[in-house]
Amino acid sequence: MSNEFVRIAGLCAKISDGGTDKEILRGVDLEIPAGEVHAIMGPNGSGKSTLSYVLAGREDYEVTGGTATFKGQDLLALEPEERAALGLFLAFQAPVELPGVNNANFLRTAVNAVRRARGQDELDAVAFLKAVRKETKHLSMSDDMLKRNVNVGFSGGEKKRNEVLQMRMLAPSFAILDETDSGLDIDALRIVAEGVNSLRAPDFSALVITHHQRLLDYIVPDRIHVMARGRIIHSGGPELAKQLEAQGYARFLAEAA
């Protein structure tokens, strides 16, 4: 129990879609020890994003069974912002636009909200600017992005980089990256991977959702899980990525059926 970090057991969730219930997660089992990076791969519509939403606390999904704990706390009992304060971060597959909301202002409000919740001092404007400039430089983002409205008119790749910027500024201990590699050019992919790798630490874990083996060349995961029809149907080491790339999901799907 001492090394327990992220622990998901028998997690079931549904959504009511126009009056009819739709079961999406059907018993997800997953453990991520502290300090490890795991990857999830799996066919479209298998429930990967849903899993990330449920862990982050999106209310339109109803949890119908199972448990999810993080650092020994019952995640499912917490509000989304409490989960964020605890250290959970989700880089969205489709980052949301906030018209009229200045990106830097949003980021500073968020950073100070989690800092307050974690009992840390808030960053004043100068300290914040210094910290954010350092990160944008790392991520090869122009300062112009900070002046614009959150995700409004950002290109696909810019949105993903902005997610990584937020992740780094919010100093999470458990980051879920939902297809953060999609839409990135080759250089950006390397930069983003470096952004994750440099966070690696004994008290930091990540769950990387991806369709591409290529990302996993840069972020080498400790474990890879295959998700299908709302369940983890197979798990293996980093070599599993190459195998999936070559053979597809057919074999595992057949075995699971």
Add this chain to the structure above:
Amino acid sequence: MPAIAETRDAVESLGQSTYKWGFETDIEMDLAPKGLNEDTIRLISRRKEEPEWLLGWRLKAFQAWQAMAEPTWAKVSHPPIDFQDAHYYAAPKKKAGPKSLDEVDPELLRTYEKLGIPLHEQALLAGVELPEGQEARAPIAVDAVFDSVSVVTTFRETLAKAGVIFCPISEAVRDHPELVRRYLGSVVPVSDNFYAALNSAVFTDGSFVYVPRGVRCPMELSTYFRINARNTGQFERTLIVVEDGASVSYLEGCTAPMRDENQLHAAVVELVAMDDASIKYSTVQNWYPGDENGRGGIYNFVTKRGACRGARSKISWTQVETGSAITWKYPSCILQGDGAVGEFYSVAVTNNHQQADTGTKMIHLGRNTRSTIIAKTISAGQSDSTYRGLVRMMPKASGARNFTQCDSLLIGDRCGAHTVPYIESRNMTAKVEHEATTSKISEDQLFYCRQRGLSEEDAVGLIVNGFCKDVLKELPMEFAVEAQKLLQISLEGSVG
């Protein structure tokens, strides 16, 4: 005191603690008997020691009012108002028109202190003693109107040195009768509309501002209105005259105790700008909006109009409307002088059962006159909000321009927002542009913000402030910050 504590307890037990200005001041009042007739008007006029001409003016307005019917075209609904069931004059007893702060009833001073209205000149001027790094607030001259009378006006001497007159209008009637007589009713005639006529008949106090030729008013002026007495209406009258090349920035704020019954507030504001003059008029309207079931609240039926009489004169209205059960208000500009500029920046927030029908009129008479309208409407709960705007280009308004942008933001799905633009152009060379959008705060946006650590309330505040940015930036700096907080408080409990 016990009455205040009692009110506060009662209010808290009702769970409607979001309106933080709802307390009541326990003070002895001089009340006119209920009812509205010529005697009432004579009594008001006598109490104010008014000259004969003004009494005549009031009686004329009263006759006009009696022949008029309440307007019904606005998209608001309320039970009929019994105009006989209210007091038309309510003033704190003690001396009328105190000359200095020392003469003001301490209970009143405490009231304004609680409301965060700076009445102590010294406290404001003591900026030098502030801790290092902390800047002193820029001094603001305040006229504090409590029910029917002005209780104190600050910084009068400083302003007088600059030649600026800033005083209660009742005093201006006494001390500057020629100015008042020349301009009163010159922008909003007594029979302009039902509520303006009523106001003209029974107005009690308000502010008078006169800025002489070439003078830039050395500080912000502001009037703070407080309704306290029960079963009273408040009918204030404000008149601002700015001569050639002069300028002023004026702010108006208002609050009222929480009460179960509705109270009527029918003000008239008249602005006059001569050649190259500029008037910036900002309002943060925070009358009690009623409780979450729509009980109580102020009926805010107001006529505000500015005349850009001179060439290149400019009048800019900025309003943040968060309070009142019903708001009916169309601050307008009559652009007479060639090259005159009119602006209207508005944020109107309605929550619970509030109703707002607000907008502006831009009447272009002169050549090359320009107007800009930016109206942001936010509706939450079961509230209903309408933007109603008129842009009229008259035959002589060659080369005139208008740009209008109306945006509505809906929170939840039980509220309504409507945009009613009227455009009339009688000049071929005049140009009118109109843009409108409607959007909603989505679950996606809220979840995104909360995932980043923001509470739901902060998330709504951030999105709403983003939505209103173009208007808030028009407010004087310190009020912009207060307005932002106010927006958030008004929308508390509107989501989830």
